[in-house]
Amino acid sequence: MIDLAALREAFAELENLAVLAESGQKQVLRASRAGTDVVLKLIKPGQEAEAVQREIQAVANLNCDYVPQVLDSGKRKIGSEERLFIVEPYIAGESYRQQLQREPKPPLDFVVRLADVLLRACCDFEAQGIVHRDLKPENLLIGVEGKIWIIDFGIVRVLDATSITPTHRAFGKFTLGYGAPEQMRNLKPQIDARADLFSIGVILYESLCGFQPYYQGKHDQMDVVRHVTDQDLTPLVLPQAQGFVDFVMVLCARFASRRPQTARQALEWFLEATNATPAK
Amino acid sequence: MQLYLQFGHGMIEHTKALLKSWGDGGVVLSPRDLTRDQIVNVGQAVTKLGREALLDPQCFAHDADHHRLMTHEHFKAFSACATTSLFTPQGARDVIKPLFALGVELGAQRHIVPGLLARPVSQDWVSMQTHLIAIAKEEAAGRPLLATVALSSDSVRAEADVEAVIEAAAKWTVEGFYVVAESPSVYLVDDPVWTANVLLLVSGLRLHKKPVLVGYSNHQLLCLAAAGADVMASGTWLNVRAFPIDKFYQPAEDEESRRTIWYYCPQSLSEYKLPFLDIAKRVGVLPLMKPDPAFGSSYADPLFAGPDPSTVNWREPEAFRHYLTCLRGQCSLLAASSFDEAVAKQKALLNTSSQVSKQFVSKGVRGDYRDFNGYFDVNLAAIAVLEHARGARLKKEWP
Structure with a gap:
């Protein structure tokens, strides 16, 4: 279960947070940031941090017209937990x-x-x-x-x-x-x-x-x-x-x-x- | 594709005569069949003719004990050390140093790196190959290296083993490959899987953009031309026309004990005992068995001069030289500038030869176990597999 209140506090720059999907690895939410629709991916605790960092770095360095660019990434404290996250453009x-x-x-x-x-x-x-x-x-x-x-x-x-x-x-x-x-x-x-x-x-x-x-x-x-x-x-x-x-x-x-x-x-x-x- | 001579018993004079008359080709020298002095003398004679002499290390089996192999310094070191010692730099160097020294002395411009027979292709085998190549690189003094790729017949039949070799070989720091595929039979192979996989192995290695030499071959492996092979090597006796690991052990017969003379008819890809040429004469097809001048052999002319062939004084030396000269001619005629052309030539050869062979058989002219009638389908199937598996790349990257 996602604590939306804690989430809003951790990601003050994001508005209209709404859960989109959830998998074994992550939770995916839709939000808006400065008027632009974005996707917030929260990596669940216990996932291989190194693999996630690698994913983030790989995409961040990529120059590809067909891959959504990484707008933001890192670690933030949500409630009492530190979570890895990635913010990408939302694609309708x-x-x-x-x-x-x-x-x-x-x-x-x-x-x-x-x-x-x-x-x-x-x-x-x-x-x-x-x-x-x-x-x-x-x-x-x-x-x-x-x-x-x-x-x-x-x-x-x-x-x-x-x-x-x-x-x-x-x-x-x-x-x-x-x-x-x-x-x-x-x-x-x-x-x-x-x-x-x-x-x-x-x-x-x-x-x-x-x-x-x-x-x-x-x-x-x-x-x-x-x-x-x-x-x-x-x-x-x-x-x-x-x-x-x-x-x-x-x-x-x-x-x-x-x-x-x-x-x-x-x-x-x-x-x-x-x-x-x-x-x- | 060129033809090199695979050295076996009694080949010194054949080698000198053939290489001189051909004007091209080379030789793969055999420690199993030659003393050290003979290796040096033959090697120097060959290089003096402007032809290439290579030295086959023949380190296929650690427990091989053929008496003549054991007289060679590199093989003594190979035999004496434990296989695990071969994994150490010094262990490998003890084998490679004397081997390469002999190579330099005979005039070899390229060195063949020793390689164990893979049975099967395991991670350990790959690691050993990589290690031997690394040490060989240090000892080669800049001379180009050919990696021995020796596979047991079971490994050849295993598609995954063949592909594993191709993948591993991409990283080997050598300038070419020397392929030795253990034959599942004494001579011609009736297993299309084995034949197809030899083509896949050779073509896969060739696509690494390095030359590939295939040892211990015979006319059935003329199909190697469609796989992009640069050289096939063949010889006189059957134990150099097909690779039998047994010949490196004692006791092993040095040559065939039966002295049957076989006539090779390139048009039918079959060999016949001389009495069957008498039959051919009786039934009127003997002129059809005379080799086309395009193959370049006049060694068999006496068989077609009039008397019954079996009464002509035509012996092993003529038979061997005729076989090898025709094989060389066929290698040359199968050269192609594209994969499609190479395949078309193979199919034309097999289909035409099949018709000729069937015509002979219908007249009672048969080649016994050397009649190619049971093998045309084998080679056609192998070519089909090559087209399916490698056709896309070979069409675009034909060497």
Whole structure:
């Protein structure tokens, strides 16, 4: 339960505080700050402080058109507790997951635009030396004006920094069905931009065929794990855009060595495959 | 793709004759088959011809005990030390120093770094590779290094093992790779998974933008041209045309005890005992078995000069030189400027050879266990897997 009174006291600069959502990791509130709608993310106590700091720093340093910038961050005492927080612009819209629930197979031109945005964002991540590691429809926001945003850097990996996940763990941090096999198996030396490319591939595959390909027909999570690690996805056929579809299949390759080796290379292949114009 | 000679028993004269007549190629020298003096002499003779001589450390198995291997200083040190000692800088140096000294003496311009046979590809194996490469770098005096990538046949069949090697190799500070894939059979391989994975391994390593040499090969591995291999190495006896770890242990026969002479027909990718060429003559297909001049071999001309082939004085030296010269010609003809072209050439070779072979079989001309009829599908499947798994990258990054 959030003590709104304590919250208002701690964040005097924010008005109209209202709870938006809550997850295992954080509480998310909507507010206004100097006339602008913002989102306040409060990290729950007991979360890995180092991971959160890393998330905050990663996003703060990022120069990416598709990621909401960090307006403020730090620690504040709320009641008797010190809590980590992040303030970002509020984006009116819905998650891509919500859109897919309404329209499982969006128009092809939207999917191509989505690919363009995700790949360009991935290039920005790569330039900054970070791997998002949790790209999935739930973490994509479609703004009311149609712009696509990438959110939630909760399990971001900073490539130069010491890893937080113990190396001996059999499984790393991932979302089942979107996490690359090497990420699932905690094969740290192999986790780089190629892991994000895999996730992008799965999102695009799902958008093209109308269902999550790794969940379809599975009885339990281990079935899904086995599919992701042991079997390539069934090739898609779309004569009107086969070049783009073949590119999506390459992103979904089980082994990192079979995907484009960098985000920059992936974007080049994508542009070649589609003659896509730059996303707005 | 070039052809190098994989040294085996009795190859000194073949090497000199072939490299001189070809004008290109090189040799991979074998401590198992040569004394130290022979290695130096042959190496210097080869480099004098302007060809490359490489020295295969053959440190595949720590418990290997072939008597001739054990006469070499580097192998004595390798054999004497515990595997865990090899992990220490001094332990590795005790092996690499004399090995590289011999390499310099024979005239090698590149050194092959020792590498244990992976069975399986484990973190320990990767760590050992990295460690040996690091020590080799210190001892190489600036000479380029080729990392030995030796995989057991089970490891080759394991896709995850192959990919693990490719990932690890991205970080190795070497200038190329020397691949040795243990064969699951004595000669030709009827396992499409093994063959496909060899192509995936070689292509994956080649995509690190460093040359790849594949040892212990035969004509079945002409498909390596589609994987971007720079060199395949082959030789005379079967134990240098396929990699058998057994040959590094005693007792092992140095060469085939049966003295069967085999004629290699490049058009059918098959080898035939000479009596079957007599059959071919009787049924009218012998002229079709004569090698095309494009392959560059005149060694088999006496077999097509008129008399029954089995009555002609055509022996092992001619047979070996004919095989290797044709193989070299085929390597050359399979060169391609793009992945698509490389694959098209492979498919054309296999489809055409299949038709020729079937025609011979229909007339009773068979190659016994060296008839390629059971293997065309294996290679076609392997090419299909290569296209599926690596096609996207190879099309854009063809070496």
